[in-house]
Amino acid sequence: xxxxxxxxxxxxxxxxxxxxxxxxxxxxxxxxxxxxxxxxxxxxxxxxxxxxxxxxxxxxxxxxxxxxxxxxxxxxxxxxxxxxxxxxxxxxxxxxxxxxxxxxxxxxxxxxxxxxxxxxxxxxxxxxxxxxxxxxxxxxxxxxxxxxxxxxxxxxxxxxxxxxxxxxxxxxxxxxxxxxxxxxxxxxxxxxxxxxxxxxxxxxxxxxxxxxxxxxxxxxxxxxxxxxxxxxxxxxxxxxxxxxxxxxxxxxxxxxxxxxxxxxxxxxxx
Amino acid sequence: xxxxxxxxxxxxxxxxxxxxxxxxxxxxxxxxxxxxxxxxxxxxxxxxxxxxxxxxxxxxxxxxxxxxxxxxxxxxxxxxxxxxxxxxxxxxxxxxxxxxxxxxxxxxxxxxxxxxxxxxxxxxxxxxxxxxxxxxxxxxxxxxxxxxxxxxxxxxxxxxxxxxxxxxxxxxxxxxxxxxxxxxxxxxxxxxxxxxxxxxxxxxxxxxxxxxxxxxxxxxxxxxxxxxxxxxxxxxxxxxxxxxxxxxxxxxxxxxxxxxxxxxxxxxxxxxxxxxxxxxxxxxxxxxxxxxxxxxxxxxxxxxxxxxx
Numbered sequence: 001x002x003x004x005x006x007x008x009x010x011x012x013x014x015x016x017x018x019x020x021x022x023x024x025x026x027x028x029x030x031x032x033x034x035x036x037x038x039x040x041x042x043x044x045x046x047x048x049x050x051x052x053x054x055x056x057x058x059x060x061x062x063x064x065x066x067x068x069x070x071x072x073x074x075x076x077x078x079x080x081x082x083x084x085x086x087x088x089x090x091x092x093x094x095x096x097x098x099x100x101x102x103x104x105x106x107x108x109x110x111x112x113x114x115x116x117x118x119x120x121x122x123x124x125x126x127x128x129x130x131x132x133x134x135x136x137x138x139x140x141x142x143x144x145x146x147x148x149x150x151x152x153x154x155x156x157x158x159x160x161x162x163x164x165x166x167x168x169x170x171x172x173x174x175x176x177x178x179x180x181x182x183x184x185x186x187x188x189x190x191x192x193x194x195x196x197x198x199x200x201x202x203x204x205x206x207x208x209x210x211x212x213x214x215x216x217x218x219x220x221x222x223x224x225x226x227x228x229x230x231x232x233x234x235x236x237x238x239x240x241x242x243x244x245x246x247x248x249x250x251x252x253x254x255x256x257x258x259x260x261x262x263x264x265x266x267x268x269x270x
Numbered sequence: 271x272x273x274x275x276x277x278x279x280x281x282x283x284x285x286x287x288x289x290x291x292x293x294x295x296x297x298x299x300x301x302x303x304x305x306x307x308x309x310x311x312x313x314x315x316x317x318x319x320x321x322x323x324x325x326x327x328x329x330x331x332x333x334x335x336x337x338x339x340x341x342x343x344x345x346x347x348x349x350x351x352x353x354x355x356x357x358x359x360x361x362x363x364x365x366x367x368x369x370x371x372x373x374x375x376x377x378x379x380x381x382x383x384x385x386x387x388x389x390x391x392x393x394x395x396x397x398x399x400x401x402x403x404x405x406x407x408x409x410x411x412x413x414x415x416x417x418x419x420x421x422x423x424x425x426x427x428x429x430x431x432x433x434x435x436x437x438x439x440x441x442x443x444x445x446x447x448x449x450x451x452x453x454x455x456x457x458x459x460x461x462x463x464x465x466x467x468x469x470x471x472x473x474x475x476x477x478x479x480x481x482x483x484x485x486x487x488x489x490x491x492x493x494x495x496x497x498x499x500x501x502x503x504x505x506x507x508x509x510x511x512x513x514x515x516x517x518x519x520x521x522x523x524x525x526x527x528x529x530x531x532x533x534x535x536x537x538x539x540x541x542x543x544x545x546x547x548x549x550x551x552x553x554x555x556x557x558x559x560x561x562x563x564x565x566x567x568x569x570x571x572x573x574x575x576x577x578x579x
Binding site: 102104110145 | 442444458460
């Protein structure tokens, strides 16, 4: 389904701010699989998602999605294959447009937009049903501007929008990180429901060890722009949050060792 | 009375300009200075065509198209060549000055002996009222000519405003509104935001040029300097309109922009009547927009300050 081959990306190359965010990353997702990505700050997990989404073009490597080479496709062209939910709950919706206008924009993701009437009767009917299923009481407020809703409500709607037309790939970028615990639980339950119902191929970045352990059928761990662990099948199912924390502790220790070793060498030789 | 009707007429004509500015500034948050040049461009194209015998409606339509072309240029400079939005507008506006002179062949084209939309609507009005030259309205003596021009312009504005409203609710129009609202989201939904901006700025300048074309026909000449300060004028109208309707509901904001334009023209007419020198008009307009921009900030700060105390 999704194949990431040797993808590298360096930001601000040749300057003091140079960051090698992705270093020859390889990842292959089977159709219908749900892959969780975790990693330390700056490990490149969100960058990887953005590379797939086309927020920027990669320096090296190849991206293949649903049998098509999308490496050179601009972001808006890839959108016909990809549904996305962002970390910032305000990023996925247009605040001054109403709920139904936002949904009707999503109902034409990746399609031509002409002079057809945006809010067709049949579409609004389906909206009412789908929004009612969110159990947020929003179905009676479809005409309200989305900017008046809470972060949790907007994120739930963004998820609905991203999956309104079944995407070949769903990208979730820490989509509950900015929500309060109750809203986060709600959005996660919704995510689980949609992904399993539609058997969506999903790539999800999270910082929550709880989510990482309980969701998905595969987990990759990133560090410094590379994938350092890849758990699948039974191994993934056995993982507990504590196991993951232990892995992070390993990384931290290894880093400390590097630093102290460097210090020692500096003392001896400089 | 004639003065009042004239004021309303110009207010209506300039409300097309306000709608254009509303599209670029409010829907796209794109500070488009091109409008200063597009007003004149529309006037120049329409006037020149009419002097050469083109029918007035066709000439006005051509002005709209010319404005769209100017807007497309600005939008392209901004999106494809990544030139700062203000600078893109300034470049095109500056270039338009020469282009307008070329179109007109001189700095001023009189339309006094030419058939225009204004003379046409006057004729229609006179014919409808069976040849009378004036009628009385609430005790006022109203010239049929003035009244028919105002009705024609008001009709045109209502028609254009409705079309704009309907357009902004189509799939394409909604994508354009969302582009100005949240670029990240609209890209993720598969819309080429650069195209949306180019198209939006094009429509905006089409409206502005049409407004210029009508203004030239109303005042009876096109002049190379008539566009100076028009962006600020349009912005003032939009701001007044927002204050009048006090909501961001689409239909109401469009009505607000039109009402704002008429009201602003009225205020200006009153000020001129009271002895304001026409030379100070642009200064006052700029000062007004300045106040309208900072007063909300000031109020917010004050409210925060009292909340802390």
